[in-house]
Every structure is written in C-alpha cells, then in structure tokens.
Amino acid sequence: MSHKLNNPTGGTGQVKVGEVCIDNLQIRFYGDNPEINPLSKQKTQEGIDFSATNSGNIVLNVNVLDKAEKDKKIEAVWGYLGDGRVTISNKYVSPVGAVDVKNLQFSEMGIKFLQKQEAVITHVYNDAKGANSKYCDEHKTHKNEIWFCTESNHYVDDLQGKPTIGLGHLIKDQKELDKYCTQTMTMDDCMKLFEEEDLPKYETPLKNAIDVELSQYQYDALLSFVFNTGTNRLRDREIFKKYINKKDLDPDKIKYALDKWHTPSIVIPRRDDEINLFNNGIYTFRGTEIK
Numbered sequence: 518m519s520h521k522l523n524n525p526t527g528g529t530g531q532v533k534v535g536e537v538c539i540d541n542l543q544i545r546f547y548g549d550n551p552e553i554n555p556l557s558k559q560k561t562q563e564g565i566d567f568s569a570t571n572s573g574n575i576v577l578n579v580n581v582l583d584k585a586e587k588d589k590k591i592e593a594v595w596g597y598l599g600d601g602r603v604t605i606s607n608k609y610v611s612p613v614g615a616v617d618v619k620n621l622q623f624s625e626m627g628i629k630f631l632q633k634q635e636a637v638i639t640h641v642y643n644d645a646k647g648a649n650s651k652y653c654d655e656h657k658t659h660k661n662e663i664w665f666c667t668e669s670n671h672y673v674d675d676l677q678g679k680p681t682i683g684l685g686h687l688i689k690d691q692k693e694l695d696k697y698c699t700q701t702m703t704m705d706d707c708m709k710l711f712e713e714e715d716l717p718k719y720e721t722p723l724k725n726a727i728d729v730e731l732s733q734y735q736y737d738a739l740l741s742f743v744f745n746t747g748t749n750r751l752r753d754r755e756i757f758k759k760y761i762n763k764k765d766l767d768p769d770k771i772k773y774a775l776d777k778w779h780t781p782s783i784v785i786p787r788r789d790d791e792i793n794l795f796n797n798g799i800y801t802f803r804g805t806e807i808k
Contacts, residue, residue: 615730618723623716626800626807627737633802634741634787635685639702641694643671644687645678645781652680653698664691676781683707685744686715719744726751728762738795745787746778768796 623631636648643650652671659668664680671678680688680697684707688694702710723736723743731739743751751757756774760766772792779785790801800807 614732616732618727618731618736621724621731621733621736623720623740624733624737626734627740629807630737630790630794630800630802631741631744632684633807634745634790637684637704637707638682639704639707641680641682641688641697643673643678644681644685645671645673645676650678652678653694656680656694656698664688664694674781682710684711684715686710715744719748722748722751726754726757729764731761732798734798734800735795737800738791741787741794742775742778742791745784771795 638648641652642648643652643655655670656666656668659666667677680694682688682697682702686707688697719740723740727739739756742756752762754774755777756771760770760774775788775792775795779788786803790803793799793801793804
C-alpha cells in the first residue's frame with residue numbers, strides 16, 4: 518500500500534507509529550529527492566525522522582510484516598509535513614534507487630547473499646544431499662552410468678541429486694565431472710568459476726525478462742531466485758508476466774508468486790529470504806541479517 522504525503526511546501530516531519538511496534542513495519546520513502554533514504558534515517562520509539570526540501574512527490578510504501586494485524590498497523594501509520602496529511606495513492610512508483618535493469622550487475626551483497634544460500638563447496642557434492650555429501654565417492658562403482666547418474670544412491674526421496682561444485686555450479690558432462698573429481702579447488706577457483714561461467718548464464722536471461730526499472734536489492738533477489746529455479750521461460754512466469762512487468766509490486770503478490778516455488782521443501786527458507794530482500798531490501802539468511 519502506498520501513501521502519498523500531499524504537501525507541496527516541504528519541511529521536516531516524522532512518520533508516526535503510535536503504540537504499534539516499529540519493528541513490525543518497514544517504511545520506505547519514494548520520491549524525486551535522492552536524499553530521502555529510510556535506511557539512513559533514525560528510528561525512535563515514536564517513529565522515523567526525516568526531512569525533505571520538496572515533499573510534493575514523496576510516497577511512503579508501507580510493508581507490514583505482521584500480517585495478522587495488517588489493517589490495524591496500516592491505519593496506525595500517518596505522516597505530518599507541516600499541515601499535510603497522508604492520502605492514499607495507487608499509482609505505480611518506481612522503487613527507491615530504481616534503474617533500468619540492463620545497467621545493473623549482481624552486487625557484492627547479492628553475492629554474499631547467494632554464498633549463504635548455496636554455500637561455496639570446494640569438492641563435488643550431491644545437490645540433493647547437501648554440502649557434506651561426496652558425489653564422486655557415490656559414483657565410483659557406477660561404471661555403466663553417464664555423468665548425470667540415475668543410480669539409486671544419488672537420490673533423496675524422489676529427487677535426483679546432481680553433481681555440483683563451487684557456488685552452485687552444476688557439472689555439465691562426464692569430462693567436467695572427471696576433472697573436478699581429481700582436481701583440488703580453492704575458494705578463489707570456485708568464485709572465478711561462478712563469475713566467468715555461471716553468472717552470465719543467469720544475468721542475461723533475467724535482464725531480458727524484465728521490462729521495468731528495479732532497485733539493486735530487488736534485482737539481487739530475483740537473480741538468487743532464478744539461479745535456484747533456472748531460466749526456462751522466465752517471461753511467462755507469473756512473477757514477471759502478471760506482476761513485475763505489469764508494474765504491480767505489491768508485497769503480498771510478490772510473496773504469493775515466489776512462494777509457489779517451494780519444492781523441495783529445503784528451499785522454503787531461501788524463498789522467505791528472497792521475498793524479504795525483494796520487498797524490504799534486507800539481505801538475510803534464515804531470517805538473520807547478513808553483514
């Protein structure tokens with residue numbers, strides 16, 4: 518829900534939250550003034566202080582984390598700029614710091630986020646079993662199987678494990694599997710592999726799937742999502758076709774669209790982190806902020 522502060526005179530004010538806990542609200546300032554950045558504003562028990570030279574185009578986007586009392590908490594938020602009062606605006610507003618995604622690159626914080634989600638593993642592992650597994654050891658006796666092996670001990674339930682190394686690098690053929698089963702990889706080797714081979718394969722399709730301006734953190738969230746779910750038919754996915762490219766960035770709808778990609782269940786905490794990052798601009802791992 519967006520709230521427009523309808524006061525052309527500008528000034529100094531405070532977003533009040535009354536007795537509603539500030540931790541249950543994420544308040545972001547949109548507008549023409551680049552100095553309006555909520556992450557740099559001081560949170561107090563009474564609200565968030567801010568100032569602006571021209572408040573005519575300032576929009577507050579209020580994301581309520583506590584869904585159980587959503588209406589109550591939204592109603593509890595109001596703003597004062599001089600004699601200005603909050604009015605509701607349904608007009609699409611580009612996110613803070615939004616630019617053409619063609620000009621964005623996966624950020625350092627985005628890489629940290631992905632490293633937490635995927636882990637950087639220097640040996641070949643079974644992606645269905647996790648980082649402690651040893652795919653090469655599993656595969657030793659499978660003489661008649663190709664690299665993408667269907668033998669039962671590669672499976673977890675109905676999920677076929679794939680040979681993986683580094684930062685989520687899926688091994689593509691037998692030659693590569695033989696190479697990494699005999700070669701010792703360092704962390705630097707893993708990151709070089711990611712940056713040179715893997716990242717371009719995901720960034721280009723993602724950029725081609727997006728028609729609107731997005732912020733860096735929203736781009737990072739989507740890159741993580743696509744890195745995990747693949748690049749097949751991105752433009753036809755609901756998250757892009759129905760919401761993002763229709764300029765509908767309602768947090769509940771974004772959450773709904775991303776939450777659908779919850780199989781296997783091990784990815785659910787990751788989806789939660791990606792949703793939090795896209796909607797709130799906070800880089801987290803299992804809910805804990807990444808520094």
